[in-house]
Amino acid sequence: MSDIEIPESHPRYQSLLTRHRIEAGVEKGITSNQGLIAQGRGEAFDYLLGEQTIPSADAAERAAAAHLLLADHPVVSVNGNVAALCPAEVGELAEAVGADVEVNLFNRTEERMQAIADHLREHGVDEVKGLTADGRIPGLDHERAKVDADGIRSADVVVVPLEDGDRAEALGEMDKVEIVVDLNPMSRSAQVATVPIVDNIIRALPNITVHAEELSGASCEELEAIVADFDADDALGAAEKAIRSGGDE
Numbered sequence: 001m002s003d004i005e006i007p008e009s010h011p012r013y014q015s016l017l018t019r020h021r022i023e024a025g026v027e028k029g030i031t032s033n034q035g036l037i038a039q040g041r042g043e044a045f046d047y048l049l050g051e052q053t054i055p056s057a058d059a060a061e062r063a064a065a066a067h068l069l070l071a072d073h074p075v076v077s078v079n080g081n082v083a084a085l086c087p088a089e090v091g092e093l094a095e096a097v098g099a100d101v102e103v104n105l106f107n108r109t110e111e112r113m114q115a116i117a118d119h120l121r122e123h124g125v126d127e128v129k130g131l132t133a134d135g136r137i138p139g140l141d142h143e144r145a146k147v148d149a150d151g152i153r154s155a156d157v158v159v160v161p162l163e164d165g166d167r168a169e170a171l172g173e174m175d176k177v178e179i180v181v182d183l184n185p186m187s188r189s190a191q192v193a194t195v196p197i198v199d200n201i202i203r204a205l206p207n208i209t210v211h212a213e214e215l216s217g218a219s220c221e222e223l224e225a226i227v228a229d230f231d232a233d234d235a236l237g238a239a240e241k242a243i244r245s246g247g248d249e
């Protein structure tokens with residue numbers, strides 16, 4: 001990926017880099033035009049959060065790591081924005097928790113599915129699911145329901161960053177533990193999540209990986225205690241408060 005030529009000390013470096021990656025993703029056929037709009041919306045929320053991981057998001061990331069380590073079959077779902085922004089970090093998280101990686105698009109085309117799978121492989125993700133599409137999520141129309149039978153369809157824990165509200169609701173109804181990363185605490189996806197993470201995906205995924213590595217020697221009881229301690233409504237409330245007050249919870 002060719003990144004921007006501005007110094008990392010620039011105060012808007014992360015934000016400009018993120019924008020550049022999304023633009024490059026559109027040029028490469030990975031990110032959709034709707035993905036550009038989603039990016040703009042996310043940036044606005046992140047600006048109000050102070051472009052930082054607030055304490056409640058860090059706690060959610062730790063709870064997400066505990067769920068993933070307890071899972072029998074965890075899957076990390078990847079769409080066009082996630083692939084453009086943090087392909088290597090998807091692979092690192094999947095490796096840390098033993099998860100599958102599955103491409104899962106709102107506007108599914110075979111070309112874009114293939115371009116994203118190739119892009120993920122170029123960034124070290126060896127096995128990419130989503131192209132078989134032999135499973136369905138009940139309650140969604142045909143194209144948006146498509147998943148892999150041995151991937152998201154049979155997963156017990158799914159990480160769905162930047163997911164559309166309808167599909168997040170339908171996945172929740174399948175009794176999966178749903179970990180949503182979304183900068184808008186009021187989005188339907190965040191509201192239906194078992195673990196809503198109100199943080200930028202570029203900070204959230206590496207931080208879940210750090211927590212997973214720290215917790216790798218923990219017992220099931222310890223992991224279950226972290227899961228039980230987490231309260232989704234409290235996390236959403238804290239994030240909304242931080243956004244309304246400019247970064248303070």
Ligand code: ATP
Pocket residue numbers: 037038039040041042043045081085162163164165166181182183184186187188189190199200201202
């Ligand atoms: P919903 O259907 O869930 O109520 P929505 O219609 O806003 O919400 P989309 O526009 O499809 O959903 O999804 C974009 C969401 O992704 C927005 O809530 C936006 O804040 C979030 N988002 C965009 N970029 C990022 C990012 N880099 N990290 C985390 N979240 C992001």
